[in-house]
Amino acid sequence: IADKLTGQIYADLDYRYHIRLRTNGQDLKCEELIYEKHSLKSDREGGRKLILEGALDFGRKGVQLKVRHKFWAPAEEPYFEERIVLRNCGELPCYIEDIEFGFRKRLCPVHGHLENGLDKFRLVAVPYRKQVDGREHDYSMTDILKGRFQNSDWMNDETVLGQRLVDRHKLRSEGWAWTDGRKGLLIIKYNNEMIEYSMIRRDRYKGQECMLFGGASFALYKEPRPASLLEPEEEVAFGVTRYHFFEGGWKTAYYIFREFMDEKGHGLPEDYDPPVNWNVLFDIGWHHSDREKLFRYYTLESLYYEARKAKNLGCELLYLDPGWEVCEGTTLWDEERLGKVEDLVKVLREKYGLELGYRTIGRVYRDEFPHEWYIQRSKEKADYTRPVRADGRPIGFWEPCTQCEAWWQEKLKRILAITEKGIRFMMFDEFDWRGPCHSPSHGHPVPSTPDGHVRAVYKLIEEVRRRCPDLLVEAHDPVWPWGPRYVPTYYRQGFSEGAYQENWGFEFMWEPLKDLLSGRALVLYYYNLAYNIPLYLHITMEGDNDNCLAFWWYASTVRHLGIGGKKGLRSDRENEARFRAYKKAMREYMRLKAFYVRGEFYGIDELVHVHTLRDRGQAVLNAFNLTEEPREILLSFELEEIGLEGAREVKVRGAEWEKKGSQLTLRLKIPPMSPLLVEIETA
Incomplete structure (x- = not known):
């Protein structure tokens, strides 16, 4: 790969075609593509399309994979695109253990010194140059050469099986800006059908240290998972990789990345105008399904009191976090405490000028469903029991299998029974991947996979939105909900029919100012440079100062803002001075709201x-x-x-x-x- 305008060379050694697989009890691998044919054509606009076809020969009868490698360079544009299709043309199923397709760039030809000029280049992750864990993903070529890099990962509790990462010695990102500050190459991986990332790998080829990039490679818990098994005559099409040459530094690449995502349907509609939420959690409290406390603190009267605060502050929607259900995760509206949901919608709208929103979760905090609907954690069928932590105590919730068709239908029915009564906004939270399920009755492959879990969660959201087209939905990451993301930021998002619209603004709701001062909340700055996909986040004013520093930071970096905490979870009295400061800030915010929710x-x-x-x-x-x-x-x-x-x-x-x-x-x-x-x- 060479930029003809600048003369910069980005790939200068043979392309790598590596696959390691298991089939018929044998472990096999292949390191090169055997050429079969190619074609080079021009399209009507003057673009050029190269298709290379070849075979991966594993030296065993009945085992043959074929590659269809496509490159397309449009006329008069500074980029080209790569697509790879892998097909099993043999007689046996192939279990793919590892795949590494990619361009090679020689880093160190001799004596441990970088190739001439590479010392000025850096490799910057897009969109997370800084991650939510505070780690910075901005690497020199020496860092890559020496292996001084690490992904930002998240681990669920120890009872969750199937959390082995396959990319601990690789770098994972949605895109990479490879630049010396004056020129560069932006590498973007896009796949809205499978979970796939742009991977950076170290490689040694013909005695030389190289960097491997582009192409296709496994990440996370072996994503894209559909590429891990190819039955005879099956094929898998990996996502497109775009290689975009640019002038400038990494920030220029971020803006190009954002334009690319807008073109793919992940931009903002002209009429996007989310309500400012008031979250009742921060003042009513989180009572963890304690019925006595809920009847004492989480009542219709307390919701009306919260509504008065919301109206006084200038908010537009009353948001119900945990507490509205009979028990968390049941998705059963507690009419005994709160009356009918449609009556609350009516009163809020007519008396307070507020809309209503709520949170639903995937876990359930009582034994609510038939045990056949829960995760079967081993091949041997047994009655479901909650897994036990290292301290000897069971986890505090039950684990429905999201791919169990019966549970999925019941969950949908319960959501619609509430949402169809006039709900404006929903959050989908606590749908974290709880490990593989081995039940043959659920309708999923055995064992189930994170990929299948993600599809089930998004299918649920899409069906809710299809039935309630005016509903605004925020969806937490369905595998890693509260830290670095597992699924790509753009994955299955959009404003078209069915798609969820908003991502979660990570977990800065509890200590918003501390998270800013620590540097963790700086991730929001980089997110906004790279994406117009709106974030939703609610913050507690208890965790701010009287200058409203946190308020304005999150107003500037979160397009859908929520507020709460006149009293807060750590106090027994309301902070009138802080509330007055927020009221003043809200007047300014509402006057300028269009800039924050729709501005570039x-x-x-x-x-x-x-x-x-x-x-x-x-x-x-x-x-x-x-x-x-x-x-x-x-x-x-x-x-x-x-x-x-x-x-x-x-x-x-x-x-x-x-x-x-x-x-x-x-x-x-x-x-x-x-x-x-x-x-x-x-x-």
């Missing part, structure tokens, strides 16, 4: 964000001081950098400013531990 996000740096509405020729800038001392920042940028190119006149409110040509200079004076809001208007 631009990052000057991690602590200076711009939200632009091009059709208005206006932008809002948010800056943040995370220190105990006042900060003064002199900031200069081209108006084009924030989507306001071509402006003749500029007006700025909230900062000293100067315009010279197309360059705008701002002097930002930010008090300690405070946000700053600046409005920019052009003509």
Whole structure:
């Protein structure tokens, strides 16, 4: 791979075709593709399409895989795309243990020194240069050469089987920006049908240390899982890899990545306008299905009290986290405590001007369903019992198999019994993968897989949205819900019929300011550089300061915002001063809401964000001081950098400013531990 404009070479050794498999009791592997034929054609627009076909010969009769390798380069565009189809043309089923297809770049030809010029290049993960665990995924070529890298992973509790990662010695991301700051190659993997990532691997080839990239390779718990078994005459089509040449640094690559995802249907509709939620959890409390406490604290009267606070603050929806059910996970509305759901919807709308939303989960915190619907943890059928932790205690919930058709239908019926009564917003949480199920009666392959679990959860959401098309849905990651993501950020998301619309804003709801100060919440900055897919997150004002620093950070990085916590979970009295500060902040937020929910996000740096509405020729800038001392920042940028190119006149409110040509200079004076809001208007 070479960029003809710059002369930079990104791949310079033979392409790797490696597969290791099991079949008929034998372990086999193949390291090269035997050429059969190729074709090179032009399309109507002048693009070029190369198709290479070959065979992987394992030296055993009845075992043969064939590869159809496609490359397409459109005319007048700075990218090309790669697609790979693998087909079993043999007589035996093939259990694929490992696959590594990819381009090779020589890193170290001799004496341990990097190839000329590579010392200036870095490999930056897209979209998570910084992850929710605080780890930074920005690597020098020496880091790659020496193996100084590690993925951001998440582990469920020890009772969950099937958590072995196959990519501990590889790097995993949705995309990679490979750049020296002036030029680069953006590598994007996209597959909306299977869970697949763009993998970076070290390789040694003909005595030389190499970096392997692109192509196809297993990740996580052996994803894409459908590629792990090929029956005779079956084939698997891996997702497209786009290789996009660009000028600039990693941030330029992020914006290109965002445009790509918009084109794939993961952008924002023009009418996107989510309600600001008020989460009752932070003041009513989480009572973990304790019936006595629920009847004492989680009552209709307490919900109306929360509704008054929500209306007073300027919120638009009352959101019910745990507590509305007879027991968590049953998806049974507690009419004995709360009356009929349709009556609550009516009162909230007519008396408080609020809509209603709620959370549903996959686990269940009592023995609710027939035991045949739960996960069968071994091949030997036995009555379901909750698995026991290392401390000798059973887990506190029961584990339905999401791929059990009977459970799935019952869950759908119970959700619709509530949601069809006028619900505006739903959260799907606690659907985490609880390990493989061996029940032959559920309708899934035995054992079940994370891939099948993910499909079952999204199928449930899609059916709910099909029945309730005006419903807004946030879906936690169905495998790793509360940390780094398991499924790609874009996977099965969209605003078309059936798809869920919003991702979870990680788990910054409990300590929003601490998470910002620790650097963990900086992941939201990088997310917004790379995606227009909206996040949903609710925060507690108890975890903020009176300057509303956390409020404005999450308002700037989360398109669908939720608030709560006038009292908070750690206090026994309401904080009137904090509530007044939030009320003032909310007035400003609601006045500028269109910028935050639909504006184009631009990052000057991690602590200076711009939200632009091009059709208005206006932008809002948010800056943040995370220190105990006042900060003064002199900031200069081209108006084009924030989507306001071509402006003749500029007006700025909230900062000293100067315009010279197309360059705008701002002097930002930010008090300690405070946000700053600046409005920019052009003509």
